[in-house]
Amino acid sequence: MQTLIDLLWHEKRDALYSVGLGALSGLTAVALFAMSGYMISKAALAPPFYTILILTSFLKLFGAVKSSSRYFERVISHRVTFQALSRIRLHFFEQLQPHVPQLFSKYRSGDLLARFVGDVEALQNFFLRVVYPPLVTAVVFLATIFFSLFFSVWIALALLIGILLVSVVIPVILSKRLTKYDVLEKRAALSTETAEYFAGYRDLRLHQQAKNKQQSLERLQHMYEQEQHRNSRVQVWSQTLNAGVASFSAFAVLAAGAYLVSTGELNGLYLAMLTLVALTSFESAIPLANTPTYFHESNQAMERLEFLDKEPLPIKDHSLLVAESYTLMVNQLIYSYPEALRPVLNNISLTFPAGSSTVIVGASGSGKSTLLQLLAGMIMPTSGEILYNGQDISNVQEESLWQQTGIQLQSSHFFYGTVRENLALAHASATDEELQQALEKAQLPLDLDASVFERGENLSGGEKQRLSLARLFLQRAKVWLLDEPFTSMDSFTEERLSSELKQHLNGGTVIMISHKLNGLEEVDQIVVMDHGEIKEVGSFEELVARQGLFYEMLEIENQIV
């Protein structure tokens, strides 16, 4: 909540103006009705014509001030809200950014979307319906009670009791009931499951599970609706009590006034005026009926949005020192995924000399991709160090690291748009000719203006892989980290592409994961991994001669071929 107040504080000037204008509008509304009441009573006594004329002029003045101040108050208060919302979005986006590579290990995409769209949106009510109404009501009531004191202490007391009930007693009681409900949490659960349902719809249909999933979605929707229903029931109660107290207070003012008139303590001329003052001033307290609900909702939205703040991030304030080439070293590296019971990489030490080529092989799940992501600085080691030319990358800003590295992961993301836009991701200023050349090198005969659907849905597995290789052909890096770049290709395309790639990567330090063991004779170093450990390191010839794990795997591959 403190963060929200801090973010809103940036708009303090406009917020103050809108509260001032709101108070002015509320006060002139009270004055308008007070004057009307007084005028009606006065008119009954047949006063001189000029008295009516003066009173009517005041009525017109109050009416004009009320409408214009209300108009400007609306303009400014909405400006405050939208500017604060944009600050809030920016703030949470900045908080989110450093967590991005690992974010989806911890949070589901539907949940993140619910937080950054729905929860941020819920905060638009914070100023308009939580901060603003109590301030305006306080000003209006202070002035009204002070004004009433000139006529009767009892009438002022009736107003004071009424406003205390509306602004303190009712909200406090209802807030206790509201804390039981969590509409945002239920909405997030529904949106998380719905996002997954759409993403996996094809598989659900194929396995005849769409109906089951649909039923569980319906259950979530029902829970969400019930929570909304309970929440709105509290809101309706709040509005009813608010209106009841307002009417009762106005009645109390009328009754007290009538009694005081009968005892001669109050001039009857003011009775209608004071009753109308009470009725109108409680009108400015109507929005208070929604304050507990919106306060509770804003509180919950902030709690859901501050989920990342609690996790301190390492400070990365160094840049990678620029060099002609890089030797990569890994020292006693241990890595455990968050909340995993055992480390996935166990005490790994390796050297990748500058300009050398290394292929990492090993059984599925042995930790190859994890090691590559660590080398790329996408995840941080649990312990141990990763050095680029002796420089520890734990405090190096990712951008400076990624300027020197060309990375291809097992799967790349393709954005909805054109082939050109998807390629430009790797080299924003590349000319059409350069983009075309990259496509040719990647053996991908696609038009630059051809459409790409979300996640590359209209591309085959091999085409996706070649499109991401085309991105690599547009880059000039000194370290290349490639995770199985040819898995979805036929042998002929793989052969042609791999010789193109070899030429392109020439001179850089290349580390590539592969499941194919044949054809590695020219590679400088082969690393064999098993269960998160390095089992063997050496050239093809050395490993074959050793007749260890690599040799066994090669034998099996040869038998299968």
Ligand SMILES: Nc1ncnc2c1ncn2[C@@H]1O[C@H](COP(=O)(O)OP(=O)(O)OP(=O)(O)O)[C@@H](O)[C@H]1O
């Ligand atoms: N984000 C993650 N969160 C938790 N565990 C993970 C995560 N990614 C991978 N793992 C686990 O870490 C282990 C190593 O995974 P990794 O992807 O590094 O293996 P790999 O050798 O590259 O496998 P493959 O050859 O099948 O791609 C696996 O047991 C996997 O279940």
